[in-house]
Amino acid sequence: AQKITQTQPGMFVQEKEAVTLDCTYDTSDPSYGLFWYKQPSSGEMIFLIYQGSYDQQNATEGRYSLNFQKARKSANLVISASQLGDSAMYFCAMREGQGGGFKTIFGAGTRLFVKA
């Protein structure tokens, strides 16, 4: 069965510093996708970054990068140069199989607080 674990309920980071949000996963399927979403206090779910299990390089999207360590089954999100607007809930998610039409499971989330 799929499992996603986010062990940090809350994190604090100083503005302009980098922060790493942890995510580990468990699957026996060789083909899977890993995602990070941001949920600000307004409630919407915003897609940030995606990593496929066969991707050789770590995914990057602007200030977001995904530190993908396949052997350790970890997919940590790194946010560089934190901004006050980064304060939000962050969810790691995993989908087994290729393509969009597969079941996706979300972790419990990490609440990030960016301090001025």
Place this chain on the structure above:
Amino acid sequence: DAGVIQSPRHEVTEMGQEVTLRCKPISGHNSLFWYRQTMMRGLELLIYFNNNVPIDDSGMPEDRFSAKMPNASFSTLKIQPSEPRDSAVYFCASSTPMGGEQFFGPGTRLTVL
């Protein structure tokens, strides 16, 4: 280009009433997902459809919950009868066949009194 549309945005109802939540996925997306989010249980997948066909409804909590997707541009999630513990934010999301991410709607905040 419109994103995923959900209605209503807020719903307040009394215990025992029927509640219907609606979702219009992004045009061209063939997968649709219904999620429920609460403080206690986080984000839970209730059911998802591929090409209008329900694939996995193992997350539907009880028989009081039902979901339909009569066509590619419309889906409903119905709760009958509703109970206070159904109070939550219900999200609908859609994705493309080959895509990675799911695009989420704004959610429906349901309060059952």
